[in-house]
Amino acid sequence: MISGLTPREARSRLNLMGRLLYDARSIDLWKRDTATLPRVFRSMRRRYRAFAQREIAPLALQADLDPPSVDIKGLFLKSAREGFQTELTPWPIGNARYRALFHSLIMAPALKAEEFCAACGGLGLALLAHDLGMAPLFASGDLRALFKWMRRIYREIRDGEPAIAAYAITEPNAGSDVEETQGASRARISCRARKAPGGWRISGTKVFISDGAVAKWITLFAALEKEGMESWTCFLLDKGMEGLSVGRSERKMGQRAADASELILEDVFVPHERVIGPLRGGWAINRNVLNFSRPVVGAIALGIARGAWERALDFCHQTRMGNRPLISYQDVQLELADMLAKIQAMRALVWQAVSYRVPFQTASSITKVFCSDTAWEVCNQAMAILGDHGFLHCHGVEKAARDARLTQIYEGTNQINRLAIVEGQLGAEFKIGDFYAP
């Protein structure tokens, strides 16, 4: 009966050439996808996954239920010992591989984000937010920032200090405004830098700062006195500075293991040497950091969705419904297949976005929007597959759904990112004469 042949049985009927052209091996998609990567990334992807399964996954549920009970700094140092927290730049500053950077500037963070967040979105973010905090030093193109500050911070980390960095842009009255051109021109900015002998004095408040409470270093953006967002300048602060304090830590729906805190600045003195990039260069640095980080957010969403899918698949294997394994039901298979197809599309988009020589606004925002929206859908599908187990914390699927929801909000809401997609292609696809008109 030919109709009953499995793909492998069917393949065996072909001659050698036919068999070589027909791949019916039982290899999971993760391995197949890994094999398509350049050699340097294959080993990195395996190492990220091994670390995530060994160090992150066992903490995931506890970290969500009781975030303070997990030692984030300890986890950061374990990750640092693997070299994962100092790999934005190559030797002599960091430990990124030249071969990797030659292929892609952000493939490594994207691979790391997927693997870490497949284990836990919150702990993954807590580790990844450090790269975001360091990104302005790199994206500013300021060699002094690289060789003086980035090298110093990376050295501290290699010496065993949890020198975590945080990225501070959002303000209480300027959330989406700091992510978009038109909003920025009319934003109500509260964080301002006033010129002082030997440097700048900064006052104001930043909110929702990932790793804000645990970070030692903060790349912070402030407008110059009596000027608007176009004067934004990037400063490197450290927690030892007088007048800098941590306000409340937010209580969130998901990604609870990752701290999001308020930073309060009361006349904080920042010397000239801590200005990153040129004065009034902050807006450009911020926009470009978002170009670098949004594909990584897409990868975070991808990881969270993959984690939910893997847990749902496990559940379907282990659970019997009406004396049959749940996985044997056709409708369940259809749902799982639909989810996997979406996940595969997300990964294809992320890998395509990071393959551009330099990340740019349109591709980055498309990746972020598509992946975060899709992850939210996939996680909710996973919850539905589990039926009345779906809402139980112990399975980790509902947690993934809560975690995924944040990816539609941070690094610019998906609405702002959609506008960014259009703005990014204004000179090409979208020729709108008065796009920037008030």
Place this chain on the structure above:
Amino acid sequence: MDRETLDAFAHLARTFARKEVRNMVGRDTRDGDLALLPSLLEKALETGLMTSPDPHSPGHELGVWGRACLTEGPTASLVILEEMARECAGVALCLHAAGLGALELDEPIFKRPALAFFPRNQRLTWEFLDGEEEVAPGPFTVLAPPQWDGLVIYRPSPRGWTAHVLERQEVSWEDLTPRTGLIASGIIQVHSENPGVQIPGTRSPRVLLRRHLLGLTAIGVGNALGALATAEEYAAQRYQGGAAIDSHAAVRLLLGEARAWLTGVRNQLYMAAQEDRDTREALERSMVLAVKGTEHAWRATSHALQVLGGYGYMEDYRLEKRLRDAMTLKTLPPSARDLTLMLGHRERRERT
């Protein structure tokens, strides 16, 4: 039931919800001050919003799924559930669970019974609903009112469904926690080898299922409408880009889409509730509502949260709680997939 009476119900429920439920939910904890819940439910019982099997109880007739819902239709119960859920979906689910448990008991054997109808390891099918399928061994998922004291279990028999009662101490059970949301309500897993004592006058499971599905939809709609009200208020006050955020098309689209979904579902819900006979068509309509209504309510809640951006994701505005509640509501039994499969089983539908 005439419009005036329904308005009076809605007013009573709204006043109670704003005074009592809002006070409980508004406390500085993730899901409200649950220590206040027993006294709140006691007041709901005294006010007649919550049903009890005791014929002398104020809500016995007209509380949520009181006796009147069998003769007058489910509208009054849905109005109460929607109003309650505008403040807290978990509290609304408590009233829903108490009402369904009490509906089966013609004698006040228990003060606060829970209804066990959904075996955890079994899919809902027309065959199961007709009592033609064995109930798979294993636990039941039960929506239980707080301080439940007895259980009504449905079992199929050659003569159709029969109901059996068990004291709380006769069954082993566990709270299904920690979970996503609906923390105020009791969602438990019950296991019993003991068949219990059969009671006369079992209502058709279809009667109960229809009310259950309509109730879940009403709670979902109420919860989402509460979320939408918060989002609209926020959007009118919050400035972004030099203007109130509700002047931005992106925000208007979110709010408008949410309102369109909710208006559609709500209209369908109350139209479905007009059907006072428990026909197969009425049950199917409630199934359609449960499948699409809870999903649209969940999407609308998610849109409302998005309007607030980062603030929506934090606990402060309670929108994250509403979204957690909507996510949980959507996964309560019976699953949308089972209902969809039943709706697609045309031959079977025609036979029945």
